[in-house]
Amino acid sequence: MEATKQDWRAPADHTCSQQIKMRDLRPQLSLFTAACAVLLLGVSQLVSAKPLDAQPHQRSVPNLLPRQVITPGGAPCGQNNATNRACWKNSWNISTDYEVTNPPAFNTVNVTLRITNITNWVGPDGVVKPAMLINNTFPGPTITADWGDYVQVNVYNDLQHNGTSIHWHGIRQFGESNQDGANGVTECPIPPGSMKSYTFHVTQYGTSWYHSHYSNQYGNGVVGALIVKGPASANYDIDLGPYMIQDYYRQTADRLHYVAELVQNGPPPDSSTITFRGKSINPTGSGGSYDRLVLTPGKKHLLRLINASVDNSFTISLVGHNFTVIATDLVPVTPVVRSKLFMAVGQRYDVIVEANQAVGNYWLNATLETNGNCGTTLNKFPAAIIQYSGASSTALPTNKGTPVTAGCAGESGFAPIVKRTISSSLFAPSTLPISLNTPTKPQGQVFEWRIRNTPIVVEWDHPVLEYILEGNNSFPAAINLVEVPAADTWTFWVLQNDFALPHPIHLHGHDFLTLGIGTGTFSASTMMNQLNFNNPIRRDVVQIPGGGWLVMAYKTDNPGVWLMHCHIGWHVAMGLGIQFLERKNEIKQLMKLDQMVPNCKAWRTYQPKSPYLPKVDSGLKRGLGDGEGVRLVRDGFNFREVDLEAREPAVRRLW
Structure with a gap:
């Protein structure tokens, strides 16, 4: 470039x-x-x-x-x-x-x-x-x-x-x-x-x-x-740049979603492997290669870890080395030393790695929880190689290190540099229950995730900001929108997860304060002592445990419409999302909303011509097409392709 x-x-x-x-x-x-x-x-x-x-x-x-x-x-x-x-x-x-x-x-x-x-x-x-x-x-x-x-x-x-x-x-x-x-x-x-x-x-x-x-x-x-x-909260010598780790699938993501949504198919499919900066070995055959990242002996290196997965969350560890955490997502924190880090989908950590060991090669591991609650992969030992300058550029590490016990719970114990403290007397929460239903649709019985007993269904051809531009307040119930009109006010939300699976919850437009996380059912009358109002963890993705709760807070300092959703691709496509319409009356004054009109007109012109539109039901499901000129037909528990013309994987889901 x-x-x-x-x-x-x-x-x-x-x-x-x-x-x-x-x-x-x-x-x-x-x-x-x-x-x-x-x-x-x-x-x-x-x-x-x-x-x-x-x-x-x-x-x-x-x-x-x-x-x-x-x-x-x-x-x-x-x-x-x-x-x-x-x-x-x-x-x-x-x-x-x-x-x-x-x-x-x-x-x-x-x-x-x-x-x-x-x-x-x-x-x-x-x-x-x-x-x-x-x-x-x-x-x-x-x-x-x-x-x-x-x-x-x-x-x-x-x-x-x-x-x-x-x-x-x-x-x-x-x-x-x-x-x-x-x-x-x-x-x-x-x-x-x-x-x-x-x-x-x-x-x-x-x-x-x-x-x-x-x-x-x-x-x-x-x-x-x-x-x-x-700036950074600790010194380092070399910025190694971003290090993206993510699950990888040989089939297209939307095809996999059709498999994942059907109750009869059970849990979502395994990822084919885990990639490190876009590289991986082939765990089921020949091909591919380990990524190698070079460290300079004696130097401190800034490593920017990103979990860009669709489904897999994992625990990151580097044999023989610790991580000094200096930022959670985009929030600088007081440095904390960790031997391993759990990374939910969408989360990031800025860490400092000191090259203070003998010159050689070391395994950088991404370990998944064994029970599958944080996703599964065909690669039993996802890893990359951290190579000291001067070490062999072809040899594999010889020290496997101590096996890491990987969990599925989010990290805790980080203190933001710029503090946020809220008076507990302001605490007036609204509860957002998360649930799973299994309704029967034309394609069979499907999983349907809900917040407030509603599976979100957005309108591609009529986004919320266009409603604001038109002065139209008749928002459909299906878009699962909550209006938050007050300015500069702390809002408190209890996400109560009624199902056994955890969810990485991502909020657009805000870094939110994690006041507390726990298992069971949260009660404001008896569990206030479990909340931290004095400079708690602040970030934009937090893992809510299965069968547990998350109490979060954000200040209404950013007028707009902001999505909050699970960052597991299958879950959000199945409905696990909600929208906050913040300070609605100020939005038109702040933004040139008319700039969205040409693109929306172009989309509405294209829509009738698409082989995969209009939608055939709620908007979450868009038929069984899986490629340009390819049609998927369900055959028992599997899908087979009907080849029509060319082959572009088509994506018609909500997000």
């Missing part, structure tokens, strides 16, 4: 010693922030795919009472280097509350993503399969920005018979809900042959990822890493 970084300069008609409060910015201050950025930040180089003309950003953002004021003209903290990672640039550092202030918007990172189908792709295990890829790579290209940058991404849908959308996982999208990339919620899908431009402000920093939010499409390969560089 061509690397460019652009800047724009404006007259310095204000002094840079003026206080900048992120929540008090107004469009007329854009030139001021740009001028300050020129003086304070300088220019560095980022990855982009295609340069565009950078323009001053003039976006309104919600007004909040600031918790912290940063004076850019104050004493600088120094240079961000191996001995001073807590500093970023000038006064912005690890203690800066990024919900209040950021480095001034100065640079625009420009990226082009082209989503295509490849009918005879040689997968990482050496087996040929159909795939959907971004820029012909797996995983897709890493998008890299600096804290405070804007990112503009042109997404081209070059698929023949599938819509798409790209969600920027974990990015809060302050005042920019229309850039969230959740089709049926914030936008219509991008139809084949069309392009959509996303522009968003990276107000956080750390490790995240992006993926299609159209059905289970990301399980077919539409996924990549998203890195925002910024």
Whole structure:
């Protein structure tokens, strides 16, 4: 990819010693922030795919009472280097509350993503399969920005018979809900042959990822890493970049979903293997290879771990080494040393690995719980190789290490650097029960996940933000929408899981506070002592245990419509999701919602022409087509293909 970084300069008609409060910015201050950025930040180089003309950003953002004021003209903290990672640039550092202030918007990172189908792709295990890829790579290209940058991404849908959308996982999208990339919620899908431009402000920093939010499409390969560089809570010498670990399937994700949804088939299918940065051996034959990551002896390395799976959650361990955790999702934390880390689907950890052992090769293992509650895989020993510089580049590690006991419970014991404390007297929770039903549909008895006794069914051709644009408040019950109108108010939610399986719960638009997690049934009258209101773990994905509860809180500081769902692909496609409509009356003032109209018109024009649309029932199920010119026909407990024309895996599910 061509690397460019652009800047724009404006007259310095204000002094840079003026206080900048992120929540008090107004469009007329854009030139001021740009001028300050020129003086304070300088220019560095980022990855982009295609340069565009950078323009001053003039976006309104919600007004909040600031918790912290940063004076850019104050004493600088120094240079961000191996001995001073807590500093970023000038006064912005690890203690800066990024919900209040950021480095001034100065640079625009420009990226082009082209989503295509490849009918005879040689997968990482050496087996040929159909795939959907971004820029012909797996995983897709890493998008890299600096804290405070804007990112503009042109997404081209070059698929023949599938819509798409790209969600920027974990990015809060302050005042920019229309850039969230959740089709049926914030936008219509991008139809084949069309392009959509996303522009968003990276107000956080750390490790995240992006993926299609159209059905289970990301399980077919539409996924990549998203890195925002910024300060860190511990020093390191070398940034190794993103390290994406994910389950991998030889069959298309939507075909597997048809198998997974039928009660008669039992649990979801095994993954074919686990990939590490897109590499894996073939656990059932020849082909593929272990990924190798090189460490420099004596140095401390930042490793950005990402679980980008559809179904598998696992425990990560590195033989002979510990992890120093410095961030959970996009939230910096006080450093904590761990010998292993459980990673639910969608979660990320920034960890520091010190190369303090003998020069050699070491196993990096991803271990799944043996009872299958966190997914299953045909690869009995998923692993990559951590190679010290100077060691053999072909030899396998000889030390298998002590076997790791892998569980299915989320990690605890992390303290965010920027604290959030809530008075327990404010606690007034609403309960959101999670349940599993097994109704009979035309294809047979199916699993149907529900929140509030409703399986979510979004309208691809009429997303919620389009309702807001129209001034239409007649929201269908099936979209499972909860209005949260009050501004700057802490909201409390009890998710009560009535079934034995755990769920990685992801909330768009917010990092939420995990006040408590437990088994059994939560009772506010008798279990308040099990909740932590003083700087609890804060992140955007949390694992709720099977038959247990999660008490979470978030502040209504971000007007928009925000999806909350299980990040297991099969579960969300079966209905496990809900939408929060936050501060509805402010949305039209903050966002240019009319920008969504052309894409929605294009989608509605395409819809009648699609061989897989319109939907045949609730919108969660879209017939049995599994490819362009391929039709799946159920034959007993299996599916057989009826070959019609070409072969693009088609995805018609909710997400």
